[in-house]
Amino acid sequence: xxxxxxxxxxxxxxxxxxxxxxxxxxxxxxxxxxxxxxxxxxxxxxxxxxxxxxxxxxxxxxxxxxxxxxxxxxxxxxxxxxxxxxxxxxxxxxxxxxxxxxxxxxxxxxxxxxxxxxxxxxxxxxxxxxxxxxxxxxxxxxxxxxxxxxxxxxxxxxxxxxxxxxxxxxxxxxxxxxxxxxxxxxxxxxxxxxxxxxxxxxxxxxxxxxxxxxxxxxxxxxxxxxxxxxxxxxxxxxxxxxxxx
Amino acid sequence: xxxxxxxxxxxxxxxxxxxxxxxxxxxxxxxxxxxxxxxxxxxxxxxxxxxxxxxxxxxxxxxxxxxxxxxxx
Numbered sequence: 001x002x003x004x005x006x007x008x009x010x011x012x013x014x015x016x017x018x019x020x021x022x023x024x025x026x027x028x029x030x031x032x033x034x035x036x037x038x039x040x041x042x043x044x045x046x047x048x049x050x051x052x053x054x055x056x057x058x059x060x061x062x063x064x065x066x067x068x069x070x071x072x073x074x075x076x077x078x079x080x081x082x083x084x085x086x087x088x089x090x091x092x093x094x095x096x097x098x099x100x101x102x103x104x105x106x107x108x109x110x111x112x113x114x115x116x117x118x119x120x121x122x123x124x125x126x127x128x129x130x131x132x133x134x135x136x137x138x139x140x141x142x143x144x145x146x147x148x149x150x151x152x153x154x155x156x157x158x159x160x161x162x163x164x165x166x167x168x169x170x171x172x173x174x175x176x177x178x179x180x181x182x183x184x185x186x187x188x189x190x191x192x193x194x195x196x197x198x199x200x201x202x203x204x205x206x207x208x209x210x211x212x213x214x215x216x217x218x219x220x221x222x223x224x225x226x227x228x229x230x231x232x233x234x235x236x237x238x239x240x241x242x243x244x245x
Numbered sequence: 246x247x248x249x250x251x252x253x254x255x256x257x258x259x260x261x262x263x264x265x266x267x268x269x270x271x272x273x274x275x276x277x278x279x280x281x282x283x284x285x286x287x288x289x290x291x292x293x294x295x296x297x298x299x300x301x302x303x304x305x306x307x308x309x310x311x312x313x314x315x316x317x318x
Binding site for chain 2 (some may be wrong): 088089091093094095096097098099100101102103104133137162225226228229230231232239
């Protein structure tokens with residue numbers, strides 16, 4: 001490529017500045033390398049010492065990078081929507097009976113991953129979808145759970161509910177929710193793997209799943225304590241979108 | 246009843262709203278909770294009826310539940 005270079009010149013006292021060197025330095029604006037290997041080889045030795053603040057462009061991946069003093073970081077462009085799992089949002093709910101995240105599902109992705117990290121799940125938890133800031137009250141969710149717990153808690157299920165049980169009993173724990181098609185005009189399905197402990201003494205793990213049997217295009221989700229409107233739950237969340245291709 | 250607050254995080258605006266339930270939400274939540282308690286009681290009653298039936302049969306047979314498990318295993 002026309003801009004590709006293999007060195008980043010460093011001039012010493014009384015050294016002749018050739019037109020080639022000048023063109024190389026001024027012509028590119030920022031150093032352009034074929035790939036990370038040639039980039040790494042272009043610094044140090046007789047060349048410029050790599051230092052914090054250095055930028056470059058890599059032809060192999062079409063990205064602009066910045067050296068932060070320890071490693072090269074990609075500045076941009078942002079990964080395309082088709083590059084896999086993309087972070088959407090995160091946050092923390094503290095001492096509430098329910099937490100709602102709005103406008104996190106849209107047409108960019110068909111499927112989503114939600115990870116909950118609970119310091120106090122307070123017991124059973126429910127997942128409810130919503131749209132435009134309004135929590136759905138439609139009673140068309142079928143759900144089922146399986147559980148493994150000290151002392152034994154049988155799996156439970158229910159049909160035509162307004163919410164889906166995603167976690168049983170745990171106080172401290174994690175919940176991983178895979179959501180299929182929340183913003184599509186079709187049924188919304190989700191599967192859950194959860195694990196945690198009860199009062200810090202007994203372990204529990206479980207799986208669950210549910211189908212919302214309508215074609216509502218959801219944009220929001222809500223995590224609700226089973227003690228709602230009382231109860232107190234504290235957890236952080238992260239939401240990711242799966243690329244469609 | 247000690248009523249907790251709820252919180253809403255808007256991804257687009259970044260706005261976080263923490264508030265009490267409004268009247269409608271509170272009424273819905275209390276109705277939902279009352280229904281859940283009613284359902285749980287009904288379920289427990291059904292299970293108790295089934296358990297009583299099982300015990301009646303076991304008594305008629307003159308064996309315990311553990312003995313029945315041994316026979317069926």
